[in-house]
Amino acid sequence: MNVILDLCIVPNGVGISLSRYVAACERVLAEAGLKTVLHANGTNIEGEWDNVFAAVRRCHEVVHEMGAPRIFTVMKLGTRTDRTQTMDEKIKSVETKLASQ
Numbered sequence: 811m812n813v814i815l816d817l818c819i820v821p822n823g824v825g826i827s828l829s830r831y832v833a834a835c836e837r838v839l840a841e842a843g844l845k846t847v848l849h850a851n852g853t854n855i856e857g858e859w860d861n862v863f864a865a866v867r868r869c870h871e872v873v874h875e876m877g878a879p880r881i882f883t884v885m886k887l888g889t890r891t892d893r894t895q896t897m898d899e900k901i902k903s904v905e906t907k908l909a910s911q
Contacts, residue, residue, distance in 0.1 A: 811859045814897055815887040818852035819869055821878035834876060835869040842868070847897060852884075856897050859889070 821831045836853065839846045842865040844857040855862055866885070873881055 811889055811891075812857065812894055813855075813859045813862050813887050813889050814895070814900070815855045815862055815866075815885055816852055817855055817866060817869075818884040819873060820882045820884075821873050821876075822880035822882060824876075824878050831873050831876060831878065834872050838868045838872055839865050845897070854897055 817835075819831070819835055821828060824831070832848075832853075836846070836848060839853065839855060842857075842861060844855050844862060844865055846856075847854040855865070857865075866883075870881055870883070
Protein backbone atom coordinates (compact mmCIF):
# COMPACT_ATOMS: atom_id res chain seq x y z
CA MET A 811 0.00 0.00 0.00
CA ASN A 812 1.30 3.46 -0.91
CA VAL A 813 1.34 6.23 1.68
CA ILE A 814 1.94 9.96 1.66
CA LEU A 815 3.39 10.96 5.01
CA ASP A 816 4.30 14.30 6.56
CA LEU A 817 7.18 13.75 8.99
CA CYS A 818 8.56 16.06 11.65
CA ILE A 819 11.32 14.62 13.85
CA VAL A 820 12.43 16.82 16.74
CA PRO A 821 15.50 15.72 18.72
CA ASN A 822 15.41 16.80 22.36
CA GLY A 823 18.39 17.64 24.52
CA VAL A 824 20.66 18.66 21.64
CA GLY A 825 20.43 22.45 21.65
CA ILE A 826 18.58 24.97 19.52
CA SER A 827 19.80 24.25 15.98
CA LEU A 828 18.39 21.05 14.50
CA SER A 829 19.48 21.40 10.87
CA ARG A 830 22.23 18.77 11.09
CA TYR A 831 19.68 16.22 12.32
CA VAL A 832 17.26 17.18 9.56
CA ALA A 833 20.07 16.76 7.01
CA ALA A 834 20.89 13.32 8.42
CA CYS A 835 17.25 12.24 8.07
CA GLU A 836 17.08 13.65 4.54
CA ARG A 837 20.09 11.45 3.68
CA VAL A 838 18.33 8.39 5.14
CA LEU A 839 15.20 9.09 3.09
CA ALA A 840 17.24 9.60 -0.09
CA GLU A 841 19.17 6.37 0.50
CA ALA A 842 15.83 4.58 0.87
CA GLY A 843 14.88 5.80 -2.60
CA LEU A 844 11.79 7.63 -1.39
CA LYS A 845 10.32 10.71 -3.03
CA THR A 846 10.52 13.60 -0.58
CA VAL A 847 9.73 17.28 -0.38
CA LEU A 848 11.48 19.19 2.39
CA HIS A 849 9.49 22.09 3.85
CA ALA A 850 10.00 24.53 6.70
CA ASN A 851 8.51 22.28 9.38
CA GLY A 852 9.22 18.78 8.14
CA THR A 853 9.35 16.54 5.10
CA ASN A 854 6.63 15.06 2.92
CA ILE A 855 7.39 11.47 1.92
CA GLU A 856 5.76 9.31 -0.73
CA GLY A 857 6.27 5.59 -1.10
CA GLU A 858 5.29 2.06 -0.21
CA TRP A 859 4.13 1.74 3.43
CA ASP A 860 6.83 -0.65 4.66
CA ASN A 861 9.63 1.29 2.98
CA VAL A 862 8.44 4.63 4.38
CA PHE A 863 8.10 3.33 7.93
CA ALA A 864 11.45 1.50 7.75
CA ALA A 865 13.04 4.82 6.75
CA VAL A 866 11.32 6.66 9.62
CA ARG A 867 12.69 4.05 12.01
CA ARG A 868 16.16 4.47 10.48
CA CYS A 869 15.87 8.25 10.95
CA HIS A 870 15.25 7.67 14.64
CA GLU A 871 18.21 5.31 14.88
CA VAL A 872 20.53 7.79 13.15
CA VAL A 873 19.41 10.76 15.25
CA HIS A 874 19.93 8.73 18.45
CA GLU A 875 23.37 7.68 17.16
CA MET A 876 24.15 11.39 16.73
CA GLY A 877 23.62 11.88 20.46
CA ALA A 878 19.96 12.84 20.85
CA PRO A 879 18.71 11.22 24.06
CA ARG A 880 15.05 11.81 23.17
CA ILE A 881 13.09 12.31 19.96
CA PHE A 882 9.58 13.68 19.53
CA THR A 883 8.01 12.82 16.19
CA VAL A 884 4.81 14.02 14.56
CA MET A 885 3.43 12.17 11.55
CA LYS A 886 0.38 12.84 9.43
CA LEU A 887 -0.35 10.31 6.72
CA GLY A 888 -2.87 9.34 4.14
CA THR A 889 -3.61 6.28 2.07
CA ARG A 890 -6.08 5.53 -0.70
CA THR A 891 -7.58 2.27 -1.90
CA ASP A 892 -9.55 3.61 -4.87
CA ARG A 893 -6.48 4.70 -6.85
CA THR A 894 -2.82 5.63 -6.58
CA GLN A 895 -2.26 9.34 -5.94
CA THR A 896 1.01 11.23 -5.80
CA MET A 897 2.00 14.33 -3.85
CA ASP A 898 2.32 16.20 -7.14
CA GLU A 899 -1.22 15.26 -8.15
CA LYS A 900 -2.64 16.49 -4.85
CA ILE A 901 -0.87 19.84 -5.22
CA LYS A 902 -1.86 20.24 -8.88
CA SER A 903 -5.50 19.60 -7.99
CA VAL A 904 -5.51 22.54 -5.56
CA GLU A 905 -3.50 24.78 -7.90
CA THR A 906 -5.96 24.11 -10.73
CA LYS A 907 -8.87 25.13 -8.52
CA LEU A 908 -7.02 28.29 -7.41
CA ALA A 909 -6.25 29.23 -11.01
CA SER A 910 -9.87 28.86 -12.07
CA GLN A 911 -11.14 31.41 -9.55
